[in-house]
Amino acid sequence: MKNYLRKTGSTQSFTRASLRKIIIGFILFILAVILQVAARNSTGFADWYSGTIYPFWVNTIGRFWSVVPFSVVEILLYCLIVWLLISLVTGMVHIFRRKAGISDVLLSGCGTVIVLVGGLFFVYTIMCGINYHSTPFSERNDMELQTYTVEELTSYCEMMTKEVNRLSEKADRKKLADQEKNRKEAGKAMRRIGNLYEGLTGYYPKPKGVLVSEILSYQQLTGIYSPFTIEANYNADMTAYNIPFTMCHELSHLRGFMREDEANYIAYLACSRSGNVEFQYSGALMAWIYSTNLLYDYAPETYHKLHDSLDEKVWKDLEENTEFWDKYEGKISQMSDKMNDTYLKANKQTDGVESYDRMVDLLMAEYLS
Numbered sequence: 001m002k003n004y005l006r007k008t009g010s011t012q013s014f015t016r017a018s019l020r021k022i023i024i025g026f027i028l029f030i031l032a033v034i035l036q037v038a039a040r041n042s043t044g045f046a047d048w049y050s051g052t053i054y055p056f057w058v059n060t061i062g063r064f065w066s067v068v069p070f071s072v073v074e075i076l077l078y079c080l081i082v083w084l085l086i087s088l089v090t091g092m093v094h095i096f097r098r099k100a101g102i103s104d105v106l107l108s109g110c111g112t113v114i115v116l117v118g119g120l121f122f123v124y125t126i127m128c129g130i131n132y133h134s135t136p137f138s139e140r141n142d143m144e145l146q147t148y149t150v151e152e153l154t155s156y157c158e159m160m161t162k163e164v165n166r167l168s169e170k171a172d173r174k175k176l177a178d179q180e181k182n183r184k185e186a187g188k189a190m191r192r193i194g195n196l197y198e199g200l201t202g203y204y205p206k207p208k209g210v211l212v213s214e215i216l217s218y219q220q221l222t223g224i225y226s227p228f229t230i231e232a233n234y235n236a237d238m239t240a241y242n243i244p245f246t247m248c249h250e251l252s253h254l255r256g257f258m259r260e261d262e263a264n265y266i267a268y269l270a271c272s273r274s275g276n277v278e279f280q281y282s283g284a285l286m287a288w289i290y291s292t293n294l295l296y297d298y299a300p301e302t303y304h305k306l307h308d309s310l311d312e313k314v315w316k317d318l319e320e321n322t323e324f325w326d327k328y329e330g331k332i333s334q335m336s337d338k339m340n341d342t343y344l345k346a347n348k349q350t351d352g353v354e355s356y357d358r359m360v361d362l363l364m365a366e367y368l369s
Contacts, residue, residue: 021111025118032118032125039133046134050256057127058254059203062230066205071233073226074210087112120228128227131256137266138362140198148364150298156367157295157306160288164281165311171281173313177240182278183207186232186247189274190255197269200255207247209236217328222246225253239321244282245271261358264290268363285314287363294360 039046065072091109138145175181187204194201207223208231210216216224216235223234223246232250234243248267257263264286271283296303310318 015107018107018111021108021115025111025114025116028115028118028122032122032129035125036129039130043133043135046130046132050131050134053126054131054256055202058230061127062205062254063203065229065231069208071208071210071226071231073229073231073233074212076229124227127230128225128253128258132258134256136259137197137199137257137262138365143362143365144369145361145365146368148368150295152368153291153295153360153364154299154302156364157288157292157302159367160284160291161306161309164284164288164314165309167277167281167284168311168313168317170277172278173240176244176278176281179209179236179243182244182247185274185276185279186244186251186270189244189248189270189276189279190251192275193266193269193273196273197266199257200252200266202255204251204254205231207232207234207250209234211236213237214328217325218330220325220328223250225250230254237324239317239324241282241285241317242321244274244276244279245286248279248283261362264359265362268359285317287359291360291363 039049087109137143183206186207190200190204210224210233213236216222217237221235222238222242223232225232232247232254234246234250236243238246245267248270249263252263252266252270255266257266268283268287271279271286274280274283292303292306295306
């Protein structure tokens with residue numbers, strides 16, 4: 001009789017704890033939905049939040065985790081996986097030893113999933129989701145986006161080809177591969193343009209290379225911004241010329257500019273106006289790649305002529321980059337691309353992954369003005 005009563009009391013406690021998790025999870029989820037709806041329907045609210053509340057998270061959580069030299073969110077992800085596995089094993093042990101019934105364990109598992117999803121969605125919303133709906137960088141800085149001709153695009157690509165070749169001769173490949181130096185320079189580059197463009201002033205932590213960067217490589221990702229820890233993470237394994245540009249791209253998300261085309265453009269601005277030649281080369285080459293890729297759709301012969309006129313060192317960088325990413329092509333990268341496309345479209349970037357390419361519109365707006 002004693003054993004039976006003890007099991008019953010334990011089961012009731014187990015159930016109450018599960019219900020509490022479910023309730024908390026739903027509350028957090030509902031709060032997140034309310035904030036998402038408010039931001040999607042009111043740019044004014046999104047602007048107010050990104051300009052007043054969001055900087056608080058950057059200056060507290062962002063500063064706190066910046067003292068850790070490695071990617072905190074990466075370690076937390078591994079810990080989460082281990083914790084979920086331990087919870088699964090623990091639940092099975094409880095069933096085996098009859099400390100809890102199957103229904104109790106399933107209820108507890110359900111509660112854990114709901115509170116986890118609700119909590120993560122809430123944190124994502126207040127740290128990042130609302131910012132997707134604020135006034136774009138181009139509008140804040142009175143950039144006039146306009147249609148342009150193939151001839152104008154060709155003229156820009158010719159100019160950038162000369163610039164890439166010029167910077168390639170000056171850029172030191174060893175310095176370009178010095179990630180620790182680049183981590184320091186990225187913040188300096190962003191702060192420099194913060195004095196020139198609205199919305200870019202403020203604190204910038206050092207970007208962090210992902211310890212197991214193969215995870216990003218298999219997903220064909222050069223970097224990722226973590227809203228949960230306010231960290232700018234980059235793929236530390238990729239070809240060196242990608243890294244300065246990617247660092248600045250992810251840091252621009254930290255300022256609340258979530259659109260991928262604008263993050264690319266801001267990264268170009270930071271690199272091109274940096275006092276560091278290697279950063280200038282990284283920004284120029286990425287701008288060249290995006291703009292000439294678009295040119296290829298309309299004037300392939302001109303594209304090939306410009307491609308053939310590249311400096312030999314540039315050719316080598318591009319070939320190394322192609323060889324690197326080709327190693328990770330496969331079903332995982334295709335699935336990741338589809339997930340990223342869906343994610344971007346869900347956040348009002350209707351072009352999905354193609355929104356990265358819209359950086360050219362911003363480059364041309366600057367060029368034509």
